[in-house]
Amino acid sequence: MTKRVEAVPPRPLFDTAESILGDYADFQDLHPDMAPYLAAFPSEIKVETDLRHARAFLKSYSESPSTFKNYRGYLERLILWSWIIQGKSVLDLNRTDAEAFLAFNVTPPQSWIGASAMRRFAPKDGLLMFNPRWRPFGVKIEKADRKRAAEAQEKPVPNKKKQGAGSTDLVYSVACSFYDFLLQDGMDIVSPFKSIKRVKGKRGKPKVKALTTLQWDYLVGEAEAMANEDPKHERTLFIVVALFAMYLRVGDLSGRDGWLPTMNSFFKRNDSWWFEVVGKGNKEREITVKDAFIPYLKRYRESLNMSPLPSKTDDSALLYTSHGRPNLTARQIRNIVQPVFDRARSRMQTDGQHEDECQELMEVTLHWLRHTGATFDAKFRDAKHLQMDLGHESLSTTQDIYYNAINQERSASNRGSIRGR
Structure with missing residues (x-):
């Protein structure tokens, strides 16, 4: 041996x-x-x-x-x-x-x-x-562990x-x-794994990492305050709200191999605005843009001395570095948004909000904003429409993640007593 x-x-x-x-x-x-x-x-x-x-x-x-x-x-x-x-x-x-x-x-x-x-x-x-x-x-x-350290x-x-x-x-x-x-390939061997019977472990429904309404209000409030204090943070505000409002992955803003987002990734069809991305697996998809997002798009473009809304021929970069170079990496986007998370947590602590909710902001990543927007909107949107904007291949994925969250809220709200109402 x-x-x-x-x-x-x-x-x-x-x-x-x-x-x-x-x-x-x-x-x-x-x-x-x-x-x-x-x-x-x-x-x-x-x-x-x-x-x-x-x-x-x-x-x-x-x-x-x-x-x-x-x-x-x-x-x-x-x-x-x-x-x-x-x-x-x-x-x-x-x-x-x-x-x-x-x-x-x-x-x-x-x-x-x-x-x-x-x-x-x-x-x-x-x-x-x-x-x-x-x-x-x-x-x-x-x-959260990195930040505590x-x-x-x-x-x-x-x-x-x-x-x-x-x-x-x-x-x-x-x-x-x-x-x-x-x-x-012609090897004369027996697979040592084939005879092992695998018993698949039970997997619970996926846990949604999303902000509460209170946390989101503080987060977007701080992003708006930063933009009002310094025009360079108009970009910060735009990124935060875009990730939330259109359920974007960070790659939808930073780009992927062979594709980078441009201003005319936003386009108008009939009376509605859309945002076109090349997502995971190099799959193109069009995302609906809610009316409430348009003012944020306008103020961001105006901060760049552009017209309020992009034209079909506006192929300038969607995001720029602080030195004016086109396009941002995913890491740069994370670094831009992190101060918003930190300010929101500090503001919540100053206002005396529950410490658990404050500390949870130490764990927040950009992907939480995608989940937060979808979780909030799942209460009002058709599941199929939400699936298409999220870019999920399977409707069941959307239902398991976001409509399960609604069931949890529905259960939590049913706490009335039987007697003494």
Whole structure:
């Protein structure tokens, strides 16, 4: 039996989809840490063979960035676990190993956990070296925890993560797909995962992360106050209200590969205004623009010395940097809006509002504004219309998220007593 090699730390085995498509020798030349890392494993593990099969498998997903990213991460975990924890090639795993791997994914050791969105490789002298802070499991540090740590002048620390049923199901699915690929490629092996019966965990209805009416009133009030105090914050106010009123994702304002929003993304058809975006999956959609939003569009454009409303030929950028350069990144948009969240929380505390509602504003992200607008409007809008503006593929998704929230409010409002009214 091969001995464990737990002294070897987990390191990234793959980089971008483009690097998967290239020659592996070129990959190693650009990533010089890789060869000595692989040499640290016993020769009987056949790490080079495992990597060759894994790269061939990942190539088939290279044209879908999100799928590639997920498959890369989950397959990488399997391979690293197989080498480091079990001391085996992935071609030698059995059912017992597969069950142990799935259990490992639920409660990984702290040494395998790091902050999410960590760069895999760091540039140095024209080459790409291992980022020592990267880990196979990325834990998202909640925004509220980051802010509390910043206020206390401490460094936020990722906590051990227990994954939900959805994540475990994905790990299992990717592992099965990998072994199916090997079988179809003519490998004489038995998939160690196929005979494992998966009992899907119960998933509750999605919890909507949305502001209360009180929180939203404070938020938009502070955004308006900032715009009145300094014209540069007309952009801030426009972003906040646009995300809320049109249920936008941040990418609908920052743009995506091959598409950037322009002023004539707003257009008038008959008596109604619309906003055209290219959303997730490069799907075009037209979003209805409520009448109450038009004054915000006008005041924003007028702050840029433009006519109140855009013409069909106005292809100027929708958003600009403070130095006048066109277009903003998602990160820039978040940084612009964050002071509004902070001011709203401070104002609520000054006014003596409930501390729980004040502290919740530490957790708020831009995506909450999308959910807030949709949650408020679900009381008055047809579910199908709301679905189309949100860009959900399935009507049931819209109903589960937003109309479930209405049911919760309906239940909470039914608290009358039986006697003594």
